[in-house]
Structure formats: structure tokens, C-alpha cells
Amino acid sequence: MDKKQREFKVLLVDDEDVFREATARQLSVRGFIVLTAASGEAAVELVRNDPPEVVVLDQQMPGMHGSDTFIEIKKLDPLIEVIMLTGNTSVDNAIELMQMGTFDYLMKPINIDELLYKIEDAYTRKKLNEKQQREAGQ
């Protein structure tokens, strides 16, 4: 996929400043338009005002938890694809999130290429779902 095709908005939500800034920089270098938020509340606000195509969302955050943030984002736009990041290896947790409809689930520490692939795949899925929804509505 070339750089031009990648020009879509990705929102990266994580309360760890170092991780968020470093990951955002790496994604920008690879041609994404990256928005960042340091909390669930800020992320929901951003989605409301400037909706991205894909959200990369940390699960463990002080204040609004990742799962709650996910629910709020889906309420605003059910077609936004969300990739969860977590430092917690619990299987229950992972499956619960997948059942709730997250696009995928990545465990920290992440491999930046793997995250990149997931974001691209999530974007493709979103575009396909949008088209299918449009066709169904016609």
C-alpha cells in the first residue's frame, strides 16, 4: 500500500506519554494522519468533533477505562474500527473485547509493523462495511 492510500486518520489513545508520542511519530512516518488523546474522555470528544477511520485504544487508563471508551466511540459511529492495546494478558478480557466487536487485540509491547498491518486491515474492513451498508440502504 503506498503512502497516498494511507492518508487517513488514525486516533491513538494512551495515557502513557512516552508510548503515545513515540508510536504516533512512527505511524506518522509511515504516512498516517495521527491524532492523539491521553484519556478516554479526550478520545470520545475527538471522535465527536473530528471522527477518525480507525482508533487504537489502550485498555488500562485512569478515568474512563478503555472498554467504556470503546462503547462510547461505537455509540457515536458504529463503523469506526477499534484496535485494543493492552498490557494485560488475561484471555477472558481479550475474548470479551473481541465479542464486543473490537477489530483486533494487541498485547504490549507492540511490534510497530504488526500495528501498522492491523490499522490497514481495519481501514479496509471499515471501507467495505461502509459500502455494504450503503448498498443495503439503497
Place this chain on the structure above:
Amino acid sequence: MLKKLAAFSKKFFFLNQEEHDPGLEAEEVDALRLTFKSRYHSFKLLLAANTRILEGMADIERALQGNESFSMSFVQTHCTAISVNVFRMINDMENIAPGKYTALKDSFVAIQKRIDALLGARKKIVDRRLVIPLEALNSDMTDLVGGKMANLGDIKNRLQMNVPPGFAITAAAHELFMQADGLQREIDRLFQVAGSDEDRNLDLVSSQIRQLIMAAEVPEAIYLAVVDAYSAMKAANQDQEIRMAVRSSAFGEDAANSSFAGQYRSELNVGFSQFFYYYKQVMASKYSVQAIAYKLSRGFRDEDIAMCVGCLAMIDAIAGGVIYTRNPLDSKDEAIYINSTWGLPKAVVDGNDLCDLFVVCRDDDLTILRREVQRKGFQVVCLEGEGCIRTETDDDLAVKPSLTDRQIRELADHAIRIEQYYETSQDIEWAIDVEGNVFILQSRPLQQMEAVLPGPELDLKRFEASLIVEGGINASPGVACGKVFKVAKKVDILQFPEGAVLVVDQALPTWAPLVARAAAVVSEQGGFAGHLANVAREFGIPAIFGVKGAMARMHNGDAVTVAADLGRVYLGNIGPLLEWTRPEPKLMLGSPVYESLAEVSRHIIPLHLLDPEARDFQPQNCRTFHDITRFIHEKSVVEMFNFGKDHSFSERSSKQLHYRVPMNWWILNLDDGFTHEIHGKYVKLDEIASIPMLAFWEGFAAIPWDGPPALDGKGMTSIMFRSTMNTALVAGVKSKYADRNYFMISRNYCTLSSRLGYHFSTMEAMVSERSGENYLGFKFKGGAADFERCLGRIHFIREILERYGFRATINGDNLNARIEGHDMAYMIGRLKILGYLTLHTRQLDMIMGNSALVGYYMNKLTRDIDSLLP
């Protein structure tokens, strides 16, 4: 699957006569295209998830060989990653074939429940007491207060020996402490975020966790219980303040075969005002770098280890040390070994000074067999206020024996009684106070090894020219060679190369994490009773201690042979001595972490659904995650093929390859596998855009086939015999097994089911810029000759594939090969090899009885393949 694909593709071929199916409106065609595109996207995601699962399973299988250490975090992370990806495959399958395989979710839930039950199983602490006085302890309470304190309870209360007064802070207190404010959860998270077991920066994660623990408040209930216990001790001491020794008594510590020697913190001579600070220090030491490394290499589960803490009144010792009730280096030697020094026993266990050794016979008189009195230049003593200090010993005292004969016999008598009580040899820490009373501070099972000495035929004089160091104490037996690496400062630890010979001035417990990585250890100071010696014996690493001048005489980078039993180091690799090496112990086998992984892997790895044609190849019969992935992979390919037929949609049906002439190769385009939309019956090679298919084809067409190999008489007989049994093998007889080959392609993906000659093969490849998702799978089965010859060819192909980096396994007459994770150029090369082999191994089964011909073809094929690769 092959037979089904053949059937589907035939139908597509006949459907594929018009541009669009009659009766389909333009909008319906658009909708079908979109649906197909969406399913194809799910198919790709499913294949990527399948690759990650196979990689995860390969990691687990490697770990189960027991050669490498791994932690519970490895087990958790791999199980979660595999579960998530299996779930992902089920979701993707649902998108590919909505509502058709819903039973998969039930199978998934059932398997997941079994795994959860195994991973979530934890011992429940029933006794909720937070503090228990020593008078109430015994060795049945190991699960409550740890082995060290439980044993001391026995020695005090059942053997009626002197043990300093004190109490234990229990496992229930540990649980309360770690659960307050989500401390344990945060620790687990820090561990996982720190990365895999190999990549983890232990210094960083250890420091983060210890800071968290030190910053935590001691829960009030623990605080009050400790104050009560201390007040009772003080009241019994005429209301005088008591200085304490605060010592770890963790689960697993001091158990047989796992010493945790010196891994945890002990703080001596602590005033009560500082008590809780040091209590937290001991709790935090569960996560010291040494302790984490040790747990990892021995397969202990972090969650299984409750850090109980022993609090004993401090004994201001004039002499102290360690007794081995038998010789740890020779299980046949029954003498009692008493290591002793002036002051506290800390100097002996820390291994930074020399100490006296007295060897006592078990006869009625307790005869002293040997006295090795060393110059004990330093001793550790209690300071007036708090803490301890290592101080120089007066010259006169330094050279005197630290025990009288009466004291030696008294200690030997204690040792025998303790050993008799536990019915196993013991490692006992003791001290003698100013009034001459013997106190027992600790007793644990002693690890013993078999002595292995070279036979008389080994003439050591031959190697004398290479001798560089002699006269040390055998701290851990065995022989090993490696390059010298001297460690003087903590920072040197980071540079220590795997397999080097560790050379140090003092045998400090700080160096313990290096022992497991070292070939051997040589120290100028220390005796065989120190913590580091214990660790070396546990890991089966040869060690020589007390070698004066080793740091000066051994030079970094020099290859040396360390013969611990001889107390010698030789320059270079001394082959005849190395033959005397002991086998490396597989320390992970049987450990709690290993057993956890072995148990969960039984629900992940075994494959029961082997035959897609069998009646039991059903979603409800999936008993493991591997069954689920196998089922989904099989069915997803079939469903993608089925799409055209199910929706009467010829655009997604197969075309016949036209390469000079129409060929027996049919191709279904999944997405962007053609350069443009092809109408009509044929597709030309230059209209193919699939990277993996073109690479395969390049290998296939690069070198013309010489035709069938010249048959030897037996090969021909074998085929004639089988032909009478199987009409499919007779030329001219119409059979469903006629040569047919089916590709399913996109730009980066290709799967091929082929029948060439009399064998089946399938190939599947994903080759794109995403190196991490690239893979190449190849299966091969069958042949015209008898089973032995077919098998011969399969082994022949496996040998070639393994030469070129494939992982290959043979099960019956099925060959299964796989390679993954390489970049495009590499994968393209491997596809060319498969293309070449697909053509050139035709009928090679016939010559498998003739070793000269086998050799000829092996040479020819590898020469040809080398010419194909860049």
C-alpha cells in the same frame, strides 16, 4: 479437499462461458462483487491469524523441549494470543460463510473454559492469620509461613534446640499486601509490557516493581498484628527493645533441589522503628534481578510464590557458619562438613571471604577428621546502633580456629539430630553467642551430587604445560570450557557473553544471574558453602572457589578448560578432560511453569481432525484449537471456491491457463490476481499478476523435465503390481485423478492443488511487503510405486526442503513443510524451489530403491535449484 476443489472447479469451468450470468442485474453483479471482496478480505485476515497461531504453537513446542527457560508470562501471552487469533478466525469464517459453522463457537468456548481453569487454578489460603509466633510454628505450615520459618518452628518446638525468639508474617499477609491498591495487577502489567523473556530489560522492570512495593502502604491489619507480636517479644525481654533479623521465608525457597540461595533480601540488626521499611525491602526482593532471573531459569510461577517474612531476635554472634550434614559434592561421603568464621555467618554464605572447614566423622566420639583453618581476614559484626559491618579481624584472631573442639562436636551433634528428624541431609545455618550458646538460624534440604572422578587411565601430566591455575576448592563439580570473562562491577553483567567462563574476585550472590549463562565459574574468594556455590551446583555449572591470583592469571578472551573436581584451570580446550563433562540438567522439566504450559498445550496443539473427507470432520468435533484452525482453513478455501457456484456468479469462477497451448491448470482469481478483468475461457501467463504464482511458475518452467527416470526392474515391477490394484494408475483409464491443477490467486496470495503424475500436492503462499505475515506451506502425498518407495521420495524431498530453510515433518506418507516470516525476495526464491520440485520430482519414487540414482538426482536437483536462486 483436493477432490472437492477438483469438482468445484470443473463446474466453474463449464459456467465460465459468458461475461455475466444471465438473469443477474447490474446492481446484483455489483453487490456480488462487493460481497466477494468482503469475504476475500476476511479470508486474508483468517490466513494471517492462522499463521500467527501456527507460529505460537511452534513456540510452545520449542519451549516444551525444556532446554530454554520461560516464565508464566510466556505461557499467558502465548495462550491469549492463540485464543484471540482462533476467535478471530471463527469471526472471519462467519463472514465468509454466514450461519454455516456456528458450532465452532461452542467448541471454542468449551476449549477456552478448560484452558482458563488450568491457568486460573491457584492455591487458596485458608488460614487468614497475618502473623504467627515461632512457638506456634511447625513444618506442616509451609504453605502458611514458607519453608524457612516452618522448619525453624520444628527445630525450636519439636527438637527443643535454641532458635532466637520471633514470629512469621504469613502468606495471607503477603496476599493482603499485594492486593491492596491493585499492586499485583500493576506488577503483572509491568512484566508483560517489559516484553518477552529474552528481550526484557530485567534491571528496569525489577527497579520499577521494587519502587512500587516500597512506595506502597503496609495495610493496617498487618501493621497492628506485627506490633502485637513484637510487643509480646518485648514483654518477655523485660520490656527491653529487641533488634531483629528480618528474613525472607518465601514459598519454594529452601525446598529440595531449588535453593533460591541468596536471591532474596535479609536484613540484620534492625530496630523496630525501621521494621516496616525493611519488611517492604524483603517483600520487594522477590523482584530483585537475581530472583527474577532465578525464577525464570527454574520455571517458578510468580503467582505461586508468597513472600512470607521471618522476624527473629538478632544474635550477636562471636562465630557462625554453615553445616552440611553430608558432602554436597559426593553423595557417598557421610562425614559432616562444618564451615565456620568469626562473627555472623553472613561472611560464609555471602562467599566473599575464606572460612574454616572442620570435617567430622559420625562415630560415637564424633572424631574430627580434618581441620582446614584459613586466615579469616574479615568478619561481619553487629553495629552498636543498627545494621552490620564487615570489619578486619585482628591478625592473631584471624589465623586461629573459629571453633573449639567441644563446639565442633556440639554442632555435629545438632546436625545429626536435625538430619535424623528430617530423614534427609541438611544445610544448616548456625551462630554461637557470647555465652557460647548454639543457635540454629535455618535448616533446609542439602543438594547432593554424585562424585565423578577421572579414571586412573587419564594421565593428567600430559596437560601440565597448559595449567594456569591450581589449588582451588571444588565448589561445584564438572568440566567445561569457554572464554574467560572477568566481572568486577555490576555493569560488567550486561556484557557477559553466553557460555563464557565467569572469573570474579569474590563469590557474591550478586553474580548468581550470570551462573546459568556461564560455562564455569572461578572465584578468588569463597568456599563451597556460599550461596553462589549452591547456585552453581543447582545449575550443574562447574565452579572453583578460593583460587588465589585467578584474576591476574586468567585473561579476558582466552579459551580455558575448568576442571572443578581437580581444582584446576587449563589454557585451551583440553579434549580428554571435556569427555568427563556431566550432562546439563534440564531445569525446566517438571517445574510449575513447565507443567502449566504442558497442560494447556494439550488443549491447543494436538490435531484430531486429520481427514477432511472423513465423516467426523465437523465443527462440533474440534477438541483443540488446532482442530478449529485446521477445520476453518480447510473450509474457508472450499467456501471461497464455492462462491461462484453458490451465487451463480461466473465472474468468480476459474479460467484455464494458456501457456503456449491450453494447459491442465485452472485459475480462480480471488481479487487482484489478474492484470485486468478476464472475460472468456482462457487466461494467459502475462495476464497473471499474482506474485507467488508467478514465482512458482518461474521455478516450474525454468528447466525442462528430462522425462521419467530410467527405471530399474524392481521399480517397474512395483508400478505394474500397484496398477493392477489401482486402475487410476493405468494410462488411458479415465479417472477422477487425471492430471489437474487448480490455483486460487490474488496479487499476494496463491494456493495450488495439484496432481502431477501419481502424487498430490498442495501449496499455499502469502507473499507481500508484510514480511511478518509471509508464509509458504507445502504438502505432498502419494506416488505410483509401493509405499516404501513413495516414502523414500518424501524423505528425499524433505531433505532438499530442509537444505533450503523449510521446516518439514513427515506423518505416514504425508510430507508437511512450512516457512514463514521472511521478506519477499526470500519467499519468491522458495516458491521457485517448490515450482521446480513439483515438476522434477515426478516419478522419482520409482528409483528410490537405487542408491546410486538417488545420489545422482539429489546432486542434479540441488545444482538446478542453486542456479534458480539469486
